[in-house]
Amino acid sequence: MMPARAQVRARAWEDAFRLSREPLLSSTSVGWQDIHLEYHCQPPSEVPEHLDAEHEIYIPHFQCDQAMQWTIDGCYQQRQMGRGEIAIIPAHVSHSLSWDFDAECTIISLAPGFVSRIAYESLEPVTVELVPIFAQLDPLICEVGAALKSVLETDSVYSRLFADSAATLLAAHLLQHYSVRKGSIRTHNGGLPNYKLRRVLTYIQEHLDQNLSLSVIAAEVSMSQYHFSRLFKQSMGISVHQYVIQCRVECAKQLLLQHELSVTDVAFRVGFANPSHLSHHFKRIVGVIPKTFLNQ
Numbered sequence: 543m544m545p546a547r548a549q550v551r552a553r554a555w556e557d558a559f560r561l562s563r564e565p566l567l568s569s570t571s572v573g574w575q576d577i578h579l580e581y582h583c584q585p586p587s588e589v590p591e592h593l594d595a596e597h598e599i600y601i602p603h604f605q606c607d608q609a610m611q612w613t614i615d616g617c618y619q620q621r622q623m624g625r626g627e628i629a630i631i632p633a634h635v636s637h638s639l640s641w642d643f644d645a646e647c648t649i650i651s652l653a654p655g656f657v658s659r660i661a662y663e664s665l666e667p668v669t670v671e672l673v674p675i676f677a678q679l680d681p682l683i684c685e686v687g688a689a690l691k692s693v694l695e696t697d698s699v700y701s702r703l704f705a706d707s708a709a710t711l712l713a714a715h716l717l718q719h720y721s722v723r724k725g726s727i728r729t730h731n732g733g734l735p736n737y738k739l740r741r742v743l744t745y746i747q748e749h750l751d752q753n754l755s756l757s758v759i760a761a762e763v764s765m766s767q768y769h770f771s772r773l774f775k776q777s778m779g780i781s782v783h784q785y786v787i788q789c790r791v792e793c794a795k796q797l798l799l800q801h802e803l804s805v806t807d808v809a810f811r812v813g814f815a816n817p818s819h820l821s822h823h824f825k826r827i828v829g830v831i832p833k834t835f836l837n838q
Contacts, residue, residue, distance in 0.1 A: 562587060567691065569705070572698045573753065576656035577709035579690050580649045588640040593633075596651040597672060597716070600629040601687040603646040610645075613638045614674045623677045626684055630720055632672035648687045652713060660713040663766040671722040680719075686712055696822070699753070699815040704783045706756035710768055733777030734770075738763040742774065750790055751813045756782060786813075791827045794820060798836055805832045 567581035578596070591613065602608075607624035614637045623629070631637050633654045658670045686708050693701045734742070745762050746754070759782065760770035774782050790812040797808045809820035821831045828835060 561589075567694055569690075569694055569698075569701075572694070573702055574705040575702070575709075575755070575757070576653045577690075577705055577712070578651040579687075579694060581647075581691055582649065583644065583646045585644055586642045587645075589638055591636055591638040593636055594631060594651070595633055596653055597633050597657060598631040599650040599652070599683060599687070599712070600631070601648040601650070601684055602627065603648070604643075608641065608643050608645070611640045612676055614676065619676055621677045626679050626681065627677045628675070628680045628683050629677065630672065630675040630716070632674060635674055637674075648691055650687055650690065650712070652709060652716070656709065657713045657716065659766075660710060660768050661717050663768040664714055664717070670717065672716055673720050673722055675720055682715060683712065697815045697819050700813055700819075701753075701815075703754045703756055703759075703786060706767065707771060707781060707783050710756065710771055714768065731776065732773075734763070734773045738765075739774075739777050746786055746789060750786070750793055751811060754786060754813075787823050788827060790814060790820075791824055794824060794832065795828065795835070798832055801836075808832070 561582070562585050563583065565580040565582050567579070569577075569579045602623055602625065604624050607622040609620060610623050611618070611620045612629070613619075614631065615635050654670070657672075661670050690705065690708050693704050697704075733739070741763055742759060745759060756767045756771060760767040763770065765773075771782055774785075778785055780788070793812045794808050794814075797803055797811060798805070803811065805820065806817045809815075809817045812820075814820040814823070817832075824835070825831050830838070
């Protein structure tokens with residue numbers, strides 16, 4: 543069943559935009575929290591003035607610069623927009639838009655409460671007021687958007703941990719670069735205390751077959767997910783998501799060597815969405831696909 547928040551988000555999107563076509567890709571049904579992604583290809587359209595309950599990030603995938611017309615908080619703009627550029631519409635800011643070409647884009651939504659929480663955990667001042675942005679070059683946001691879209695296409699069943707990490711990164715990035723009152727990041731060096739690191743690594747190993755959540759893992763050691771993710775990377779040299787993938791591949795190796803389970807069964811046992819997902823990461827880390835590994 544679709545989560546209640548996702549149902550509200552889907553209805554709000556449909557009511558506000560009245561778009562001609564359904565999204566080609568959506569995170570509505572995969573259990574992401576605090577972040578939502580839709581990938582669209584829409585014909586020439588006009589979206590009437592409306593308010594969104596969430597912060598919206600638009601990432602176009604136009605083949606060349608295209609003119610779009612926006613009205614944001616009463617201010618009209620008509621500008622060229624192309625690859626590598628983004629638009630940001632803060633929550634509860636009135637806006638309308640129109641275009642006269644086939645528009646392909648990724649739209650990422652972040653819950654205002656989540657962004658405020660990241661502000662409280664990471665920045666001073668903690669007051670959140672994002673600035674509307676139109677046609678701004680931002681390689682990091684484009685890269686994160688592409689990665690989220692790819693994960694949703696290939697690994698949607700077990701994608702929550704990656705989505706949590708991406709949401710945390712995006713929220714901190716917006717606060718640092720697109721806030722009325724920019725604050726400096728609070729730095730904490732030295733990584734996680736050894737006892738907390740051991741507890742986290744044990745928790746991950748014991749729950750590899752589950753759709754892990756960054757907030758739940760962080761709660762195991764009574765930390766915010768923002769500080770936990772930063773200190774974990776300092777301790778381990780890689781992100782939580784990357785570490786979990788490595789653990790799943792290593793566990794898969796051990797199970798495959800026992801010759802008791804099929805590749806499909808092994809994939810599900812260690813928390814991969816399907817055999818193809820296992821093969822992709824197995825080859826990336828080990829150098830060969832599982833079947834070749836068994837025949838060596």
